[in-house]
Amino acid sequence: MELNRRTVIAGAAAAGAASVATTAWGGTAHASSKGRGRPVRELFGRLADGTRVDRWTLENGGTRMEVLSYGGIVHSLEVPDRRGRYANISLGLRTLEEYVASSPYFGALIGRYGNRIGKGTFTLDGVRYQLSVNDGENSLHGGAQGFDKRVWDVEPFTRGSDVGLHLYHTSVDGEMGYPGTLRTKVTYTLTRHGDWRVDYEAVTDRPTVVNLTSHVYWNLAGEGSGSIMDHELSIAASRYTPVDAGLIPTGERAKVAGTPFDFRRSKPVGRDVRTAHQQLLYGQGFDHNWVLDKGITARPEHAATLRDPASGRTLRIATNEPGLQFYSGNFLDGTLVGSGGRVYRQGDGLCLETQHFPDSPNQPAFPSTVLRPGETYRTTTVHSFGT
Secondary structure (H helix, E strand, O other), rough: OOOEEEEEOOOHHHHOOOOOOHHHHHHOOOOOOOOOOOEEEEEEEEEOOOOOEEOOOEEEEEEEEEEEEEEOOOOEEEEEOOOEEEOEEOOOOHHHHHHHHHOOOOOOOOOOOOEEHHHHHEEEEEEEOOOOEEEEEEEEOOOOOOHOOOOOEEEEEEEEEEEEEEEEEEEEEOOOOOOEEEEEEEEEEOOOOOEEEEEEEEEEOOOOOOOEEEEEOOOOOOOOOOOOOOOOOOOEEEEEOOOOOOOEEOOOEEOOOOOHHHHOOOOEOOOOOOOOOOHHHOOOOOOEEEEEOOOOOOEEEEEEEEEEOOOOOOEEEOOOOEEEEOOOOOOOOOOOOOOOOOOEEOOOOOOOOEOOOHHHHHOOOOOOOEEOOOOEEEEEEEEEEOO
């Protein structure tokens, strides 16, 4: 039996009130001293209305990352290769203006609902809700002004040998069509081992639906280095959810065996991407949800492993979520210049988004994404880096 991922808010306030203490870093630090100790804040830019957007720098266990208060965006994430040489392995843009104008969710926090909701509508407790439509006739990643386009309140912390950021956002009742005022807290933690842990929490004052995730585009060879088609990927999933022409799940949980969607054993991302399979034609590549064999779990368990043979860098993902959206960067079209000054083209990065399934509010057979007053939405994903 699958566990329910929502728990009653008993002691939620106490859990959120983390103690703060300054400690030394663990592990092997980056050559730069910027970001050691407490996270460092600096001005990144201002929105058109004058709102300040900060860039926070964190470093621990040999991992260094920069996070923007706009969208909770991971602006860069640096780790070493097998020879100890550092590179930024996340795609991003150079300026705030570029993120506002044209970012395809690079590095962003996604909400209220990660992925697609068919026709931008759902019914909950007999009431039909119309959402912001921003992907053809569908709603994608929370609508036209989702969490990726909000300035989050940020609180830095050090705790034991960990360092991180608490990010807060309140989404008012009716925002992008969603019912209820949703109070969200996302915690980014760099551990002494250099792991990046993401803890999501949310509470609501009315029944609503929630599906939060992170939309980092990974290239383990280094941002701007070219295609990820030679990266080797494994996903611990025997089934996936096929989609229609609008990339909305049909409701089926199809077997991956004998299809290009079989990543149970590690294989190059590009090995089967040009196969004449109708699902690949719909997505112009991989843009699908894998049904993780482990289901919903009490604690994060292994979901996927990504490896770049050239650099030796690896990324291992563990989560308590039941699904993983693998997107092979199909719509990067050469119109965006990345943070390193090079143009991004199709397949120059990939996303591995831990989540509940797309369109779950309209799919009764999928794990529920309903959150009610008196419950707390909680989910965790851990990214572990190595060589």
